[in-house]
Amino acid sequence: MTPKIKVCGITNRDDLKKIEKLNVNHVGFINIERSSRNISLDEITYLKKSLSDKNLATLVLEPNNAYEALLKANRSEIFNIQLHSLTCFDIRYLIWLNQYHNGQRLNITKAIGLKDKIDTEKKKEIRNHCLYSDNIIFDYVKDGLTGGTNTYIPIETAIKASRLVKQYDPRTEVTLAGGLNLNYLEEIKNKLHYFDRIDLNSGVEEKPGKKNIKKIKEIIKLIEE
Numbered sequence: 001m002t003p004k005i006k007v008c009g010i011t012n013r014d015d016l017k018k019i020e021k022l023n024v025n026h027v028g029f030i031n032i033e034r035s036s037r038n039i040s041l042d043e044i045t046y047l048k049k050s051l052s053d054k055n056l057a058t059l060v061l062e063p064n065n066a067y068e069a070l071l072k073a074n075r076s077e078i079f080n081i082q083l084h085s086l087t088c089f090d091i092r093y094l095i096w097l098n099q100y101h102n103g104q105r106l107n108i109t110k111a112i113g114l115k116d117k118i119d120t121e122k123k124k125e126i127r128n129h130c131l132y133s134d135n136i137i138f139d140y141v142k143d144g145l146t147g148g149t150n151t152y153i154p155i156e157t158a159i160k161a162s163r164l165v166k167q168y169d170p171r172t173e174v175t176l177a178g179g180l181n182l183n184y185l186e187e188i189k190n191k192l193h194y195f196d197r198i199d200l201n202s203g204v205e206e207k208p209g210k211k212n213i214k215k216i217k218e219i220i221k222l223i224e225e
C-alpha cells in the first residue's frame, strides 16, 4: 500500500496551486502563533477558496480548549482539523459540541509526540486518542511540543506506535511526520507500508512557508515507484 501524501504549512496561493496540480491527498494550513508557517484564518479561508477540491484542506491548530477549535473550524469552514493540543476528553467534548453547532462531521487528526521510546504513559496516550480521533499523526517532540521540528522519529519507534494504533483500532489512520525529506524517505521506503499517510513540511521547503515544488515531485515519484 502506498501512503497518501499531505503537504503541510502552505502559506501562499502560488505554492498551493502548484501543489494541488501534483494530486497530493491533503494540504495543511497552520494557524498556530508559535509556528513560522502561521497564517491567519482569513488567509486560510482565502487559500481554501482557491482549491478545486475543498476537502483537501486541513486546518492545523493548537487550541486552548474545544470551543476555540470549533470556532476556528466554523469560521474557516474547514472540518478536517489537526490538533497539536487537547486531551482525549477535550476531543470527546469537541465532537459532542460540534453536533449542536453544524451539520458537518469533524474529521480529527491528533498529533502525538514521539522520541526514541514508547513507555506505558505513551501507550496510554495512544490508546486514548484512538477512541475519538480519525487519524493519529506521529511527530517528533521537542521540549514538549510537536510541529515543524525537522527531526525524524526513529523509524522503529514510529512503526511500533503505528502497530499499537492498528491493534487498538484498525480504522484509525496513521500519519508519519517529522523532518521527512527525499533522502530519508529513500532510506525507509520499504517501511512506509506501516503508515497510511506521510506528512511533508520542512523537508520540502526553501525557507519556512515556501515550498520547493521540485522536492515534492521527487518524493511523489519515489512513493509511486
Ligand SMILES: O=C(O)c1ccccc1NCC(=O)[C@H](O)[C@H](O)COP(=O)(O)O
Binding pocket: 008, 009, 028, 030, 032, 034, 035, 036, 037, 060, 062, 084, 139, 146, 147, 148, 149, 150, 151, 177, 178, 179, 180, 199, 200, 201, 202, 203
Ligand atoms: O510546521 C510548523 O511550524 C508547526 C508548528 C506548530 C505546530 C504544528 C506545525 N506543523 C504541523 C505539521 O503537521 C508538520 O508538518 C509536522 O509537524 C512535521 O513537520 P516537519 O518536522 O517540519 O517535517
